[in-house]
Amino acid sequence: MIVILKHGTKEDKKEQLISWLKSQGVDIHISVGSYQTVLGLVGDTSQVDKDLVASLDIVDSVKTVSDPFKCCNRKFHPDDTIVTVGDVKVGGGNFCMIAGPCSVENEEQIVGIAKAVKASGANMLRGGAFKPRTSPYDFQGLKATGIELLKIARQETGLPIVTEVMGVNDLPLFEDVDVIQIGARNMQNFDLLREVGKLRKPILLKRGLASTIKELLMSAEYIMAGGNEQIILCERGIRTFDDYTRNTLDLAVVPLLHELSHLPVIVDPSHATGVARLVRPMALAGVAAGCDGLIIEVHNDPMHALCDGAQSLRPEEYDSLCRAVNGIREVVTK
Numbered sequence: 001m002i003v004i005l006k007h008g009t010k011e012d013k014k015e016q017l018i019s020w021l022k023s024q025g026v027d028i029h030i031s032v033g034s035y036q037t038v039l040g041l042v043g044d045t046s047q048v049d050k051d052l053v054a055s056l057d058i059v060d061s062v063k064t065v066s067d068p069f070k071c072c073n074r075k076f077h078p079d080d081t082i083v084t085v086g087d088v089k090v091g092g093g094n095f096c097m098i099a100g101p102c103s104v105e106n107e108e109q110i111v112g113i114a115k116a117v118k119a120s121g122a123n124m125l126r127g128g129a130f131k132p133r134t135s136p137y138d139f140q141g142l143k144a145t146g147i148e149l150l151k152i153a154r155q156e157t158g159l160p161i162v163t164e165v166m167g168v169n170d171l172p173l174f175e176d177v178d179v180i181q182i183g184a185r186n187m188q189n190f191d192l193l194r195e196v197g198k199l200r201k202p203i204l205l206k207r208g209l210a211s212t213i214k215e216l217l218m219s220a221e222y223i224m225a226g227g228n229e230q231i232i233l234c235e236r237g238i239r240t241f242d243d244y245t246r247n248t249l250d251l252a253v254v255p256l257l258h259e260l261s262h263l264p265v266i267v268d269p270s271h272a273t274g275v276a277r278l279v280r281p282m283a284l285a286g287v288a289a290g291c292d293g294l295i296i297e298v299h300n301d302p303m304h305a306l307c308d309g310a311q312s313l314r315p316e317e318y319d320s321l322c323r324a325v326n327g328i329r330e331v332v333t334k
C-alpha cells in the first residue's frame, strides 16, 4: 500500500501519521520527492484501514501495490535513486563507466589497466579477486591479495573499486571496497543478500543466469529490506538455447526495470556475449536503450588473461568505445 501525502503537509502531521501506521504493525518507507511525499507500507497491511487513511485531511490518495517487491518499486519511490560512490554518481541521469580485467592478476596488470581505462573515461575500476569459476581447476582469483592490489590501483588512479564477494564469511575483507558485487551465480544467495543489506555501502547486483525480472527485483528487495538502499542492478545476459554467444543480452529489461523500479540499471556486454568483437555493438545498444552505465572487461593482454580473455577488450578498443558511448549518450539524452 502507498499513501501519497498532500503537497505542503506539515512535518508534525506527517510524523503523527507515520507513528500511527507503524502501530498497525507495518514498516514505512518514506520517499520525499520534488512534487510529493510517498509513504510506502511494507509488511502485512491487512490491519490498515485503507478508507480511513484515505479520509485523512493530509492524504491525497492511497493505492494498493500488488507487486511483491515494495522498497525497490517505482511506486514507492517515484524519483530515480542515485547511488553515490565517492565522487561518482549512478542513476538519475548520471552515467557510470566501470572497466577492468575479469580477474586481478598482479600489481603491474591491475595498475596498468586502471590507468589506461581512467584515461579513456572510466570512472570506476572492476577486477575479480574471488572468482566464481565453473571448473574447480581454473584460476580461482587472488582472493585477499587481489583486494589489496585493487586498493593499490585505487590509490594510483583515484578510481573507486568494484569487486565480487562470493560468500558471507569473506565480507570482512570487503570493508574498504567501494562497491560490492553480487555475481549472477549468487543473485539468490539469500544469506549473502541479507548480510549486504546490513551494510551501508553500494551493491552491484547482477541478474542470475536464469532469473526473471521479478526474481532480480526480489533479490534487490532482500538488500533493501535490511536498510541498504544503494543498489545498482545489472543485466549481464541470460541463458537461452543459442550457443553462438555465451549468453543472450536481454536489453528490454533496461526500460522495463526503469518502469518497475527506481534503482539504476547498468549493462554488462562482456559476460552477455563472451565475444570481444560483440562487446562494442552491444554496449552501444545498451546505451541506446537508456542504461545508467556499462561494466566492461578490459585486459592489456587478452591472449594471456587468466580469465575471460576472449571477451576482454584491449585498452585501445575500450578507448574508442568510450568515445562512441559519449556520442550515443548525446543523442539519447537529448
Ligand code: PEP
Residues within 6 Å of the ligand: 102, 128, 132, 164, 182, 183, 184, 185, 206, 236, 268, 271
Ligand atoms: C564478473 O563480473 O566477473 C562475473 C563473474 O560476472 P557474472 O556474475 O555476471 O557472471
Ligand code: MN
Residues within 6 Å of the ligand: 102, 103, 271, 297, 307, 308
Ligand atoms: Mn569475467
